[in-house]
Amino acid sequence: MPIEVVIFIEHIINGLTLGAFYALITLGLSLIFGVARLVNFAHGDIFMVGGYTLFLLLNLSGITLPYPLIVVLVVVVTALVGLLIERVVIHPILNRSWRVQAVATLGISIVLQNLALILFTSDPKQTPTIYSRQIIEIMDIRISVQRLIILVAVIFIFLALQWFVKHTQTGKAMRAVSQNREMCQIVGIDVPRIAMITFAISSGLAGLAAALMSPLFSVMPTMGSLLTLKALAAVILGGLGQVNGAFFAAFLLGLVEALFSGYVSYAYRDVVSFGLFVLILFVRPQGLFGRRVGL
Secondary structure, eight states, rough: OOOOHHHHHHHHHHHHHHHHHHHHHHHHHHHHOOOOOOOOOOOOHHHHHHHHHHHHHHHTTTOOOHHHHHHHHHHHHHHHHHHHHIIIIGGGGGOOOHHHHHHHHHHHHHHHHHHHHHHHHHEEEOOOOOHHEEEEETTTEEEHHHHHHHHHHHHHHHHHHHHHHSSSOOOHHHHHHHHHHHHHHHTTTOHHHHHHHHHHHHHHHHHHHHHHHGGGEEEEETHHHHHHHHHHHHHHOOOOOHHHHHHHHHHHHHHHHHHHHHOSSTTTTTHHHHHHHHHHHHOOTTTTSSSOOOO
């Protein structure tokens, strides 16, 4: 196979992996916005908590835990952190203005980053697994097993979330709350409980992203800040409240960043992703999959 084709395919695979990573983060952020009408600016920092949890489980445990069990533990820890944040901070302000909610979640972000800085210092931490070191080669195309795991896991999670929302009582309640919160309260749906469950699921998805993606990068206290902005960009690109749209917009951002990094410059990949975000909003202010609203 020509080297140019091999390089192009590898860039596409890297873009799909990056898009899958963004998709896991974006799904959680989109769920929270759809159900609770809240933009969680600390969402990326919950991912950071998952990254440090992975680091501790890989390096400080007295026994060698199997990687699948570590992934489950990271998801549980971040879901519990999300529940704690929801009960202590989000629940009291759930019906307050978006300004109060924005300040509260930004405050959570600052607190989590500074706690990580105190506990782990600013030095980047490495979290390699046996799968991140394993490379398979197919027709001259090299890819790590960790990246394949990420792609398969994201597809499975997306389909499982679709089934959960459409076929379970809690999932149907989440859909109802996202469409009309006031009517749900009238008919007896426990809206605060649904918001709490949504926050836990969202945080668990961030933890899953950390457990799967951190082995390919470094873990540091500020790693979640830019990630939150990119996930928010994907949510807006997909159309506010459109979970499926946000999912596919995340893959679009990942592919654009990977191709730009490979063929132009890695240093300016964030510039081009946000530039694409602004350009699309000029053409479609309602997002790629949103509906135009007019009087």
